[in-house]
Amino acid sequence: MKHNFSAKREAIYQTLSSxxxxxxxxxxxxQLKPSIPDLSLGTVYRNIAVLRExxxxxxxxxxxxxxxFDTDMSQHSHFVCKKCHKIIDVPGGKxxxxxxxxxxIENECNADVESHSIMFYGICGNCKNPR
Amino acid sequence: MKHNFSAKREAIYQTLSSxxxxxxxxxxxxQLKPSIPDLSLGTVYRNIAVLRExxxxxxxxxxxxxxxFDTDMSQHSHFVCKKCHKIIDVPGGKxxxxxxxxxxIENECNADVESHSIMFYGICGNCKNPR
DNA sequence: CTAAGTGCAAAATATTTGCACGATC
DNA sequence: GATCGTGCAAATATTTTGCACTTAG
Numbered sequence: 467m468k469h470n471f472s473a474k475r476e477a478i479y480q481t482l483s484s485x486x487x488x489x490x491x492x493x494x495x496x497q498l499k500p501s502i503p504d505l506s507l508g509t510v511y512r513n514i515a516v517l518r519e520x521x522x523x524x525x526x527x528x529x530x531x532x533x534x535f536d537t538d539m540s541q542h543s544h545f546v547c548k549k550c551h552k553i554i555d556v557p558g559g560k561x562x563x564x565x566x567x568x569x570x571i572e573n574e575c576n577a578d579v580e581s582h583s584i585m586f587y588g589i590c591g592n593c594k595n596p597r
Numbered sequence: 598m599k600h601n602f603s604a605k606r607e608a609i610y611q612t613l614s615s616x617x618x619x620x621x622x623x624x625x626x627x628q629l630k631p632s633i634p635d636l637s638l639g640t641v642y643r644n645i646a647v648l649r650e651x652x653x654x655x656x657x658x659x660x661x662x663x664x665x666f667d668t669d670m671s672q673h674s675h676f677v678c679k680k681c682h683k684i685i686d687v688p689g690g691k692x693x694x695x696x697x698x699x700x701x702i703e704n705e706c707n708a709d710v711e712s713h714s715i716m717f718y719g720i721c722g723n724c725k726n727p728r
Numbered sequence: 729c730t731a732a733g734t735g736c737a738a739a740a741t742a743t744t745t746g747c748a749c750g751a752t753c
Numbered sequence: 754g755a756t757c758g759t760g761c762a763a764a765t766a767t768t769t770t771g772c773a774c775t776t777a778g
Contacts, residue, residue: 472751472752472757472758472759474758474759475758490742491742491743492742504759504760505759505760506759506760506761507743508743508744508745508759508760508761508762509758509759509760511742511743511744512744512745512758512759513758515744527658527659528658528659528742531741531742531768532741532742533742533743545702545706545708545710547708548711554706554708556702556705556706558698562693562694562695562698563693563715564693567693567717568717571676571687571717574687575676575685575687575721575722576721576722576725577676577678577685577719577720577721577722577725578719578720578725579676579717579718579719580679580718580719580720581717581718581719582715582716582717582718583715583716583718584694584713584714584715584716585713585714585715585716586698586699586702586710586712586713587710587711587712587713587714588708588709588710588711588712589708589709589711590706590707590708591706591707591708594707594708594709603732603733603734603776603777605733605734606733621767622767622768623767635734635735636734636735637734637735637736638735638768639734639735639736639737639768639769639770640733640734640735642767642768642769643733643734643769643770644733646769659767662743662765662766662767663766663767663768664767664768729778730777730778731776731777731778732775732776732777732778733774733775733776733777734773734774734775734776735772735773735774735775736771736772736773737770737771737772738769738770738771738772739768739769739770739771740767740768740769740770741766741767741768741769742765742766742767742768743764743765743766743767744763744764744765744766745762745763745764745765746761746762746763746764747760747761747762747763748759748760748761749758749759749760750757750758750759750760751756751757751758751759752755752756752757752758753754753755753756753757
């Protein structure tokens with residue numbers, strides 16, 4: 467798709483959306499550094515912030531001290547491994563939470579509810595059976 | 598309840614569980630500092646870590662750069678204000694996610710699923726109507 | 729005596745930001 | 754030439770940790 471982004475923003479978006487591992491800013495930087503030697507980590511952070519403002523990326527949360535991002539903006543949930551912090555997509559999620567609950571919370575808390583996320587926690591296959 | 602904790606650990610646990618604001622370590626420290634002048638922030642962090650290991654507290658996540666804790670270990674969800682990062686308890690949550698989904702994810706991902714959390718995001722009443 | 733708890737300050741870490749420069753339109 | 758994008762490095766901010774000392778048992 468066409469974005470009319472700067473070359474670096476385009477590369478950052480492409481790298482971010484090229485994987486389902488929900489990368490960190492550092493990971494994106496490491497991926498691109500070889501092919502874009504004058505890339506700086508600050509630029510990666512700044513562009514991810516821009517992508518989020520544009521609705522092209524979102525933060526999944528901070529795990530193991532590093533923020534994880536996702537460009538898959540469709541409705542889905544995540545499983546996070548407590549040991550290695552691997553994040554796996556979980557299909558669905560929409561069916562789990564009825565939007566009526568938004569109204570319930572809005573009435574209870576006098577707040578505007580805009581979104582929700584469901585996180586599952588546990589131990590991933592690799593960490594269960596280390597080799 | 599009786600814990601046989603050190604005086605400081607006891608105070609930290611009491612302070613943490615005295616509120617439903619899901620405090621930060623810094624907040625707990627500020628609360629206790631006047632009455633326990635020789636308390637140090639490191640001790641607060643270390644004791645919250647111990648409480649978590651003991652299953653008496655848990656982390657809700659990092660919002661606005663600071664980790665938020667909760668001693669209410671019962672099944673419930675949270676609403677987080679995107680602006681001020683106020684966190685409000687949302688009753689229920691159990692009914693939203695069928696435990697069968699754990700099995701589904703375990704089969705799909707070859708992982709052990711131990712828990713889940715549901716977060717709601719939006720703007721709280723105060724931030725909606727600033728005065 | 730031993731182990732647990734702690735103050736203090738330094739360290740570690742991730743992220744943000746100020747500034748100057750270069751590119752784009 | 755005004756705005757946007759960027760490298761670089763310094764600054765921020767939170768959390769962790771090493772060390773020495775104290776306390777409880």
